[in-house]
Amino acid sequence: MKKNLTIWVMLALSITGFVDSVYLALKTLFGSPITCSAFSGGCDIVAQSKYSDFLGVPISMLGVLFYAAIIIVITYYLQRRTIKSLEWIVYGLLFGGLFSLYLLALQAFVIEAWCLYCIVADAIGIANALLAIRLLRMK
Amino acid sequence: MSNRGKEILIWAILVIGLGAIVFGIYGAVAQPGEMNGDVSNLIAPITADDRTKGSEAAKAVFVEYSDFECPACGYFYGMIKKLEEEKGDAVRIAYRHFPLAQHRYARVTAQASEAAGAQGKFWEMHDILFEKQEEWSKSTSIQQNLLGYAMEIGLDVDQFLVDVQASDIDEKIDRNVAMGTAQKITGTPSFFLNGKLIQFRSYEELKQLVEVELSK
Numbered sequence: 001m002k003k004n005l006t007i008w009v010m011l012a013l014s015i016t017g018f019v020d021s022v023y024l025a026l027k028t029l030f031g032s033p034i035t036c037s038a039f040s041g042g043c044d045i046v047a048q049s050k051y052s053d054f055l056g057v058p059i060s061m062l063g064v065l066f067y068a069a070i071i072i073v074i075t076y077y078l079q080r081r082t083i084k085s086l087e088w089i090v091y092g093l094l095f096g097g098l099f100s101l102y103l104l105a106l107q108a109f110v111i112e113a114w115c116l117y118c119i120v121a122d123a124i125g126i127a128n129a130l131l132a133i134r135l136l137r138m139k
Numbered sequence: 140m141s142n143r144g145k146e147i148l149i150w151a152i153l154v155i156g157l158g159a160i161v162f163g164i165y166g167a168v169a170q171p172g173e174m175n176g177d178v179s180n181l182i183a184p185i186t187a188d189d190r191t192k193g194s195e196a197a198k199a200v201f202v203e204y205s206d207f208e209c210p211a212c213g214y215f216y217g218m219i220k221k222l223e224e225e226k227g228d229a230v231r232i233a234y235r236h237f238p239l240a241q242h243r244y245a246r247v248t249a250q251a252s253e254a255a256g257a258q259g260k261f262w263e264m265h266d267i268l269f270e271k272q273e274e275w276s277k278s279t280s281i282q283q284n285l286l287g288y289a290m291e292i293g294l295d296v297d298q299f300l301v302d303v304q305a306s307d308i309d310e311k312i313d314r315n316v317a318m319g320t321a322q323k324i325t326g327t328p329s330f331f332l333n334g335k336l337i338q339f340r341s342y343e344e345l346k347q348l349v350e351v352e353l354s355k
Contacts, residue, residue: 018160023164026165027168030168035209035325036241037325037326038237038239038326038327075150113241
């Protein structure tokens with residue numbers, strides 16, 4: 001995969017991740033009062049667990065900020081093509097991939113419940129990190 | 140267009156696009172109850188098939204779609220219980236099963252409650268299941284837990300073991316699920332008060348809703 005295409009795929013994945021995280025965050029903040037949703041899979045269990053916060057901020061909110069930041073930096077890179085912005089993308093996505101692995105491990109081994117929307121966001125995080133590793137090798 | 144103009148245009152599209160995503164999703168999730176106007180009316184009234192408690196002359200009649208393993212149902216159980224104690228005959232409640240796929244013991248506990256119901260002790264099993272939800276939902280031997288509760292509320296245990304697996308009980312749960320699905324309920328618990336879908340977050344809010352009905 002060429003470098004340019006890799007970046008565009010990263011952008012598309014990040015937009016998907018953004019949509020997914022926005023849904024989760026808004027659901028957490030404004031959704032109906034505590035219910036077990038018929039459509040969310042295990043999202044209630046995951047979202048109501050004590051691991052759904054990181055230093056007081058809902059994880060889904062961190063996802064929104066993370067994907068928004070990545071989208072902004074990628075857009076900047078596509079215009080200016082600076083090495084610095086490319087580095088920000090690569091290291092940002094590597095960090096995001098590691099954090100996604102941590103969240104998947106939490107669901108698998110600690111909470112013992114899966115939330116589809118979280119899995120989508122985490123899978124995108126990992127896919128983006130793999131693409132970032134690919135970019136690093138191309139340099 | 141100049142390069143600078145193009146850059147500004149791209150950033151504007153980006154900001155508007157991300158904003159539109161946020162607002163679009165906000166509109167979809169913010170008020171689930173009020174969005175579906177037509178499904179907020181109860182479509183299946185109480186029949187003899189329903190498990191009910193309280194006086195038939197009650198002025199506040201609840202229909203609840205619930206799942207014994209749902210933590211939220213456990214949370215609201217306490218409020219309903221308190222309401223029954225406080226309002227007595229003024230309140231009637233019908234319980235309908237809506238076991239959710241993500242809860243591994245939701246179905247078997249629904250079956251256990253109906254098996255207890257066959258011996259006239261549905262509500263006793265209902266109460267003990269909610270009160271001990273934390274205990275059995277984490278259990279690796281649910282059969283043992285259920286047997287224990289059956290003994291605790293004084294059931295004929297041999298009969299209970301037969302009834303738990305009875306096909307008519309299974310069919311009844313399916314009928315309840317079909318009603319809930321037709322009602323398009325989005326989760327559990329879903330409460331209908333005098334035929335109207337209601338939402339409340341605290342006991343005070345629940346009491347207020349009931350008092351409005353009682354004053355009619």
